[in-house]
Structure formats: structure tokens, C-alpha cells
Amino acid sequence: MSTFGSSGTAPASSIAPNDCNVAQAGDDGVSSLIWSPTQNILASTNWDSGIRVWEVAEQNGQVQANPKAKANHENQAPALASCFTPDGSKIISGGCDKAVRMWQLGQNLPANGSPQQIGVHDAPVSCLGYLPSTNIVVSGGWDRKLKFWDMRSPNPVGALDMPERVYDLDVRGNLMVVATAGRQIVSYDVSGEPREYSRKESPLKYQSRCISCFTDTTGFAVGSIEGRVGIHYLQKVAGKDSFAFKCHRQESQVYSVNAICFHSHFGTFATVGSDGVVNFWDKDNKQRLKGFNAIQRPIPCANFNAQGNLFAYASSYDWSKGSQSHVPGSPNEIFVHYTAEEEIKPKGKKSGGTRR
Structure with missing residues (x-):
């Protein structure tokens, strides 16, 4: 087990001074962030x-975000998860109303009408993905189900029983990985009808919090509530082995890893945690590329844009310490960080690593 390094500790409102503070970020905790x-x-x-949309512009490292559209799940039910369709024309969302909803965005934004229900679970919907080879939406729920939806029909085109409640899933190309309660991880080939590829216990000792496919789809990274990340290869890759490392720990305190975000070009990745820290990593060379100073609140979610030069992250309560630690009216903020290439690009080979 290796440790890449400790994080900074100085509290601030954003991880870097010039990060864009996104206007109208919502009245309660941010549960997901996605880019078209x-x-x-x-x-x-x-x-x-709420489901909210911003148009983001970057020029010479300066970022602006303009609010464009907003919709809501019915009955004020918390919205927990989201994904875009590959053409960027629709947002799929799910949450505590147990519904899977589709929001059609206008050609020039704002959105056209209210979100349309395209599916339903028997318990809250915790995560969503899109299967590009079959144009099917996949939803995971606390009802221990994966369900598959054709957006033109309210009835599922398929369903799979899972070993436990579904906590997170990710789809990249023809690979889908699913993390459930009980530390179970199931992977699928989704090139056609989903076919189970492997089923295993998490390499980490405590509850899984997030999971993300490698950009080359040879494996996945899983994060847990114990401040640890597991790097696991589903396929044998020459010179590379599965391993785990500690992160998001401050002296004797251990914090949840809330999101793992891979950079589409370099294959490096970011982790964000309940300690209010963002770290950039290189799994192939087993290096931490950059550690940002801690901010004042937990970071529940984050994501790189398609080009990899913008990194969005939220600052709000993440429920890692339960309802007793929630302070009503506490700020909920979203920031966009311009990501210079030198921050996220691999720095070179280290002993035991392979340069990308």
C-alpha cells in the first residue's frame, strides 16, 4: 500500500485564487456536476x-459562467445524479422521487419545457450513465437494480438485479463498472446487450463511494469512505499492476473520497474529498501531480470538461457526517478552475511506472 503525499491545509473559498465562482449554484448541497x-x-x-445549466467561456485562462436554464424534479425531491446524451442535446437526471427524467435542451438553450419522466425505480435513483453503442440510458438505484431505458418509452428495455444498493456507476466506451453496498464491484461489456465481465469485492476495506473507468477502459479506480483509492486492471497490461493508495487524510483524520475524474487526453485523474481538497494524480507513474490547498467545505463532486482545460468542483455539505452535522443555510458554491497542461500532464517516468 503506497501513500502519494499529504494535502495542503490552508482553508480558502476556492482551490486557486482566480477560479470562477459560478452564479446561482442552488439552495442546497450539490450532488452532481457534468459537462456537455x-x-x-x-x-x-x-x-x-434543481437541475441547473451554465454556458462557460474561457479566454487566456480567465473563465466566465453564465446561468442559462433551470428545472426541478417534482415535489421538491432531491436530484442526485445526471448525465448528458452524447450529442449534448439532453440531460438525464434521477433522484429521491425514484424517477429517471429527460430534459431537452434548446438549440441555443434555455431548455424546452420541464423534464419528462422516462423511467422509475422502487427506491431513489443514485447514478446514471449512457451506453453509446445502443443509445440506452442506464440507471442505478437503491432498490438494488440496474435499469435500461429507451428514451422514447416509459418501460425499461432491460433490468439487472445487483448484489446490493447501487452507489455509483460509470460508462466509458463499451465498459461499465458498478459499485454497490457491501463493497461489491461488477463490470460489464455494454457493446450490445450488457454482458457481465467480472464480479469482485472492492480492493478497499470500507464502503465504496465512487467509481470511474480508465480512459483506455482496461480497468477502473474506486474511492472509499476511508480516504483510499484502488487502481484495478480488468485486463492484463504489461508493466502495470493493480494497487491502492491513501489520500484525503489529514494527520489522524480520515475523509471520504467523493469523486474520481479522469482527464480525457492524458489519462491522469483528479480526486476530491470531504476534507475540501482536490488532488491531481498520475496512476501509471504513481505520482501526485498537484495538491491544492484545502477549502472551507467538503467537495462532493467534480468533473473535467471534454477538452480537459476546465475543472468544475462543488463546495457544499456532502452528508458524510450525517444530518446532525448539516447546518441549514450554509453556502453551496460551484467553481470552475482553468487547468493548465502542466498541472495535469504526466511529469515523467518513476521507478515501477510507465510513461504514457
Whole structure:
């Protein structure tokens, strides 16, 4: 087990002084952040039931984000998860109303109408993905189900029983990985009808919090509540082995790893945690590329844009310490960090590593 390094500790409002503070970030905790795959459109879901959209522009490292559209899940039910369709024209969302909803964005934004229900679970919807080879939406729920939806029909085109409640899933190309309660991880080939590829216990000792596919789809990274990340290869890759490392720990305190975000070009990745820290990593060379100073609140979610030069992250309560630690009215903020290439590009070979 290796440790890449400790994080900074000075509290601030954002990880870097010039990060863009996104306006109208919501009235309750931010649960997901996603980027359109076709343009710099950022979307969030919130515990206040909101789905919000911003148009983001960057020039010479300066970032601006303009609010463009907003919708809500019905009955003020918290929205927990989201994904874009590959053409960027639709947002799929899910949450505590147990519904999977589709929001059609206008050609020039704002959105056209209210989100349309395209599916339902028997318990809250915790995560979503899109299967590009079959144009199917996949949803994971606390009802221990994966369900598959054709956006034109309210009935699922398929469903899979999972070993436990679904906590997170990720789809990249023809690989889908799913993390459930009980530390179970199931991977699928989704080139056609989903076919189970492997089923295993997490390499980490405590509850899984997030999971993300490698950009080359040879494996996945899983993060847990114990401040640890597991790097696991599903396929044998010459010179590379699975391993785990500690992160998001401050002296004797251990914090949850809330999100793992891979950079589309370099294959490096970011982790964010309940300690309010963002770290950039290189798994191949087993290096921490950059550690930012801690901010004042937990970071529940984050994501790189398609080009990899913008990194969005939220600053709000993440429920890692339960409802007793929630302070009503506490700030909920979203920031966009311009990511210079030298921050996220691999720095070179280290002993035991392989340069990308």
C-alpha cells in the first residue's frame, strides 16, 4: 500500500485564487456536476431538487459562467445524479422521487419545457450513465437494480438485479463498472446487450463511494469512505499492476473520497474529498501531480470538461457526517478552475511506472 503525499491545509473559498465562482449554484448541497460532451455547457443537480445549466467561456485562462436554464424534479425531491446524451442535446437526471427524467435542451438553450419522466425505480435513483453503442440510458438505484431505458418509452428495455444498493456507476466506451453496498464491484461489456465481465469485492476495506473507468477502459479506480483509492486492471497490461493508495487524510483524520475524474487526453485523474481538497494524480507513474490547498467545505463532486482545460468542483455539505452535522443555510458554491497542461500532464517516468 503506497501513500502519494499529504494535502495542503490552508482553508480558502476556492482551490486557486482566480477560479470562477459560478452564479446561482442552488439552495442546497450539490450532488452532481457534468459537462456537455460537445461544448462548454456545465450542468448540476442539487438536494433542493434543481437541475441547473451554465454556458462557460474561457479566454487566456480567465473563465466566465453564465446561468442559462433551470428545472426541478417534482415535489421538491432531491436530484442526485445526471448525465448528458452524447450529442449534448439532453440531460438525464434521477433522484429521491425514484424517477429517471429527460430534459431537452434548446438549440441555443434555455431548455424546452420541464423534464419528462422516462423511467422509475422502487427506491431513489443514485447514478446514471449512457451506453453509446445502443443509445440506452442506464440507471442505478437503491432498490438494488440496474435499469435500461429507451428514451422514447416509459418501460425499461432491460433490468439487472445487483448484489446490493447501487452507489455509483460509470460508462466509458463499451465498459461499465458498478459499485454497490457491501463493497461489491461488477463490470460489464455494454457493446450490445450488457454482458457481465467480472464480479469482485472492492480492493478497499470500507464502503465504496465512487467509481470511474480508465480512459483506455482496461480497468477502473474506486474511492472509499476511508480516504483510499484502488487502481484495478480488468485486463492484463504489461508493466502495470493493480494497487491502492491513501489520500484525503489529514494527520489522524480520515475523509471520504467523493469523486474520481479522469482527464480525457492524458489519462491522469483528479480526486476530491470531504476534507475540501482536490488532488491531481498520475496512476501509471504513481505520482501526485498537484495538491491544492484545502477549502472551507467538503467537495462532493467534480468533473473535467471534454477538452480537459476546465475543472468544475462543488463546495457544499456532502452528508458524510450525517444530518446532525448539516447546518441549514450554509453556502453551496460551484467553481470552475482553468487547468493548465502542466498541472495535469504526466511529469515523467518513476521507478515501477510507465510513461504514457
